[in-house]
Amino acid sequence: MAEARCPASCGELIQGWINGGEKLVSCPIDWFSTVEVTNGSASLSHERPMMRKALELSLKYLDVPYIESTQLKIDFSSTIPVAKGMASSTADIAATIAATYRHFNVEYSDQLIASLCAQLEPTDSTMFNSLTLFDHNQGVVSTHYGEMAAIDMLVLESDVELETKVFHQVDHRSTLLDSSKALDMANNHLASAIKSKSPTQMGQASTASAIESQIILPKPHFSQLLDIVTSHQLYGLNVAHSGSVIGLMFNAHQHDIEHVVFDMERQGIRSSYPHFHLHKMIPGGIR
Numbered sequence: 001m002a003e004a005r006c007p008a009s010c011g012e013l014i015q016g017w018i019n020g021g022e023k024l025v026s027c028p029i030d031w032f033s034t035v036e037v038t039n040g041s042a043s044l045s046h047e048r049p050m051m052r053k054a055l056e057l058s059l060k061y062l063d064v065p066y067i068e069s070t071q072l073k074i075d076f077s078s079t080i081p082v083a084k085g086m087a088s089s090t091a092d093i094a095a096t097i098a099a100t101y102r103h104f105n106v107e108y109s110d111q112l113i114a115s116l117c118a119q120l121e122p123t124d125s126t127m128f129n130s131l132t133l134f135d136h137n138q139g140v141v142s143t144h145y146g147e148m149a150a151i152d153m154l155v156l157e158s159d160v161e162l163e164t165k166v167f168h169q170v171d172h173r174s175t176l177l178d179s180s181k182a183l184d185m186a187n188n189h190l191a192s193a194i195k196s197k198s199p200t201q202m203g204q205a206s207t208a209s210a211i212e213s214q215i216i217l218p219k220p221h222f223s224q225l226l227d228i229v230t231s232h233q234l235y236g237l238n239v240a241h242s243g244s245v246i247g248l249m250f251n252a253h254q255h256d257i258e259h260v261v262f263d264m265e266r267q268g269i270r271s272s273y274p275h276f277h278l279h280k281m282i283p284g285g286i287r
Helices: 049-061 066-071 088-101 112-119 173-178 180-196 198-213 222-231 255-264
Strands: 002-018 021-039 072-078 132-137 142-145 153-156 236-239 246-250 275-281
Touching: 002 173, 002 180, 002 198, 002 236, 002 246, 021 088, 021 153, 049 066, 049 088, 049 112, 049 132, 066 072, 072 088, 072 112, 072 173, 088 112, 088 173, 112 142, 132 180, 142 180, 173 180, 180 198, 198 222, 198 236, 198 246, 222 246, 222 255, 246 255
Parallel strands: none
Antiparallel strands: 002 021, 021 072, 021 132, 021 275, 132 142, 153 246, 153 275, 236 246
16 A cells, blocks of 8 residues: 645645746645555546546556556545645645555656646646745746745635636636736745745735736635735735635734634625635645
8 A cells, every 4th residue: 555645735825927937836735635546446436537547647657557557446535625726636636646656666756746747737836845936737847945934824715616727728828928027026025035934025925916816816805805914914815826715824823813704704704705724834745
C-alpha cells in the first residue's frame, strides 16, 4: 500500500496576467485529500474519475503496461468541497500521482507532479512546499517565493459550484491584459511580503488581486467584505479566481473573529456564504 496527501487551497493569493502570461499563487490550507494505491481489482464506483486518469498517466510515464492499471485499486478520503475553487481536483490528482509513484518505489519531483497534473487539467500550485508563482495551464514554475508563517483563514463557502475546467474554456485574455499592471504590482508586493514575512503586506497583495477578479467573476457582498476587512483591521481577503470561495486572512491572537462573523451575519452576508470554515494557511507539498 502506498499513500499520499495533498492540501486544498483557499482560492489563490493572486491570479491573472503576470510577467507576460497567465499565472497564479495558490493559498494552501490544512485540509487534505488522501489517496491510497494498492494491488487489487479497480473499483471505479469508489473513486473519482480524475484519479483513475492520473494513475493511468503515471503508469505511462513509469513505462508500466496499461493493463496493470486494472489491477491497481484506488481508495481516497477527502472532505474538501468540490467545484468551489479550493483545489479539490488538484489535491486528488497530485496525491494519486504521488501514491502511484510510491507504489512502484520510484522517486518523483514536485515539478514532475505539477507537469503531469497540468496534462489533465488546469492545476493549482499546492504540490510545492513554497508559495509558487505558477503557470497553471502549462504546469511550469515561474518563481518559488518561499514559505510564510501560518496565517489564520476564515473560509467563506458559497453553495455556487463552478468547474475550473469549464471556466478556463472561456477566453478572458482581453480582461486579463487590462488588469496586468495591477497584477504585476500585486505580484511584486506578494514576493516582498513573503521575503519579509509580512502578513499585512500579503493581505494587501491578495486583496488587490481579488478586486481585479471581480471584473471577471464577481463575488456577492464583495464591497461589504472589503469594509469588514478594513473595520476589523484584518490582514486582507483572497478569492477563488475561478471558483466561489472567499478567504478572510487574520491572526486569531489579534483579531476577534467571532465579532467578524457577527458583523457578517448582521449584514446578511451569510445568506450567500452559508458555510464557514476555520483553517490555517500552511506550506504546500505532498505529504
